[in-house]
Amino acid sequence: MRYLFRPPASDGAGLLSLPWEQPLEEWDPAVLLEVPQRGISRHVVRFTAQSGRVYALKEIAEPLARHEYALLGQFEEEGLPAVSVLGICVDRPHGQDAILVTRYLEYSMSYRYLFSRPTGEHSADQLLDTLVVLLVRLHLAGVFWGDCSLSNTLFRLDAGTLAAYLVDAETVERHQRLTPGQRRYDVDLARERVGAELLDLQFGELLPPDIDPVDVADSLPPRYEALWEEVTREEVFARDEQRYRVAERLDRLNDLGFDVGEVELVTTADGAKLRVDTRVAEPGQNRRELFRLTGLEVQERQARRLLNDIRAFRAWLEQKTGGPVAETVASYRWLAEVYRPVVDAIPAELAGRLAPAEVFHEVLEHRWFLSEKAGRDVGTSKAARSYFETVLPRTPKEMTTPSAFVSGRD
Template sequence: MTIHNMETTKTHSSSAHVKFHMDVHNRRLLQDLPWDALLEEWPAHGVVPLQVRRGESRHPVIFVEREGVRYAIKETTPHMAEREIANLREIDRRGISALSPVGSVIVSAPPILLEEKGPNGLPEYISGDRGYTVTKLAPRVIPHVLLYRVPFTRKTKRRILSAIAILLVELHEHGVYWGDPSLANVLIRIAGQRIQAILADAETVEFFPGPVNEGLRQQDLESFGESLMWQAEDLRYAQGLPEDEELIDDKDFRYLEQRYRILRREHRQLHYSLASATRFQFQHMLETLNERGISLLGIGGQTFQQFATVLPGWYQRRIHELLDIHVPRKYARRFYNTILSHQYHLSQNEGHHISLERAAKDWYTRYHLPAILFLRQHLTKGQDPLQAYFSFLEYRWKLSQKVGHEVPLEEAKSSPLYIFQHLNWTKN
């Protein structure tokens, strides 16, 4: 989490007293906005809102750009603005995907008359003060109301629900009870071939020093299930769809629950077994996760936060970023998992975290290239060494599974069975 020098700055306008609770840079960019007016009146004061995709919100929201920085500004009460920004900062500190907090703005204004004669016969007023939460506008995100405009196939639905299940487990395992989980409070980021759910409303969250208890977990799951049903119904009416056409049904919620429980179980197993697992055991865990539609994107201090739902092609793109090589799609996942396993092995041996970039280059130089050179010596001109290499990886993987431990490269390539089945025939 980035730490800024925070300042509280007061500015005066014609009818309001404004306090900025944010760092100097962002305050400078935002201080000349018409804070003495309601958000809905800002366009009349010369503010040109960004035309971006937006979802539903209980509060007025505006998107603005200041010197190339894009902000989302939400109008609420002073207490809720300060609470939500504090919550977002704590969520960020715990490493969970959420809106990026900038700060809050508090505007003092005259009291608002509620009733000419209250219960005691005197005028009754409420505070006219307003609060604003300011966040960085998340790039490449889709509000839930727009998700239904894309082809909402069963596969697309399940990828989105898997991403939301990952977010829920991340929150609960890191001691965050959401309190108001719903599609309306989620943004979906589709970056390349990766789908990620981002928490977009933190007003109601509560924090605990350890994982959230069973009762609160179930409350969040049930609340999200209820929201799925009524939001899908609202969208059906809004789009003029017939009553018998359901965008989301009970099967979808059961799928979300199933994904949540699988992810939670995998998290628990990784938490207890990762520290002592061999490289072969670690790669076996990766394969098991992949079979369940879950991908581990990298190893870090908080391993589980690297889990994701990815689209076809993500592994190829990531390998190209790391090594500048192209790998056929059908082999890319195992190729990438091999790099992850090497990162895990290096980190264990050296006693500290090794970056994926360093691990990829080390593995490529020490293991991949020597294997390719070995295979070139046994292949004819017409044989593709890369195809043979993946056959070798497949053979080594199956041999490791059979003996119950990782088979070294030298032992695998000198195996009589491998030479007979995969090399000798190529020369005939």
């Protein structure tokens, strides 16, 4: 029996004491965790916590486990939106299948959980749009999924919107570039699977009565084609329009959540032809910039929102001091005087319901709402107190952080 794991070694070392020689479904419940509202899987899947971290364990045929282990490792190195793989246990006694180990994606939710939440603010349309963004990102990177579905996707809140992550890579094929036929086939498979999953939600009375599962699933291909066209199309425009049209296109791609690599302008008889090399790797520009300035690691839209708040804080400092303030100085003071006080003030009984950056984003939203109502800026501190008293307690305890799962266990 062999257990292979990727760095950091400390992660894998904490799992070595588990009973790898036993069938996963026979493991002692004392070493496992119950994860509420997780997705449906055709394999035996269990969860465990070691050294303050939560891991997902999936029992699967060894060739598939090795295939998935290698692909998820590639995706992580390239920054593609997928779960992080840790290791595999192979050559288990009595010809047992291998066990693939992935790190649990903090603050993530399954589609079933999103629909079962009492607030119910996430619509089928929003989930489908988020899934389509994920599929386009993978296709741009030459990834044929082969089993795209809501069940094989995890969702994270990102500044009020959702971000999607691939969970299951068993059927994935990697190519230099996908053909139109491969993309269409992958999209059609996704349409069938999503339709079945929405019908299942309807049967469980988790789908709003005004939503037709078949109609929603059938809308997936046109949603995909519209987004694919937006991020890959070439444009032709007059030469005197070059500067603002290029900036407009790049801003649009950034707003859609895509990074931009090489930009090529080719002069033609009809004008200038613009071709953009659209990149899909995360972290994006905003995440990198925020990390450089503050050391915070957050989602892309959260980073954009926090950077905007830093810029507003810097402008306020310059107005107050009557002179320029360096970006690094403003960022350091914002982190110490604005962000940290809000995060540190989260009541202990409410900690872990949302990621800290998502809490800060919602506090900013709440500040805007209160300021509009009052006709003046109420300030971040007052908005945070109001948010912790009236809004955050209504957010369900999602049990999505290691501390929430482990509850002191090792």
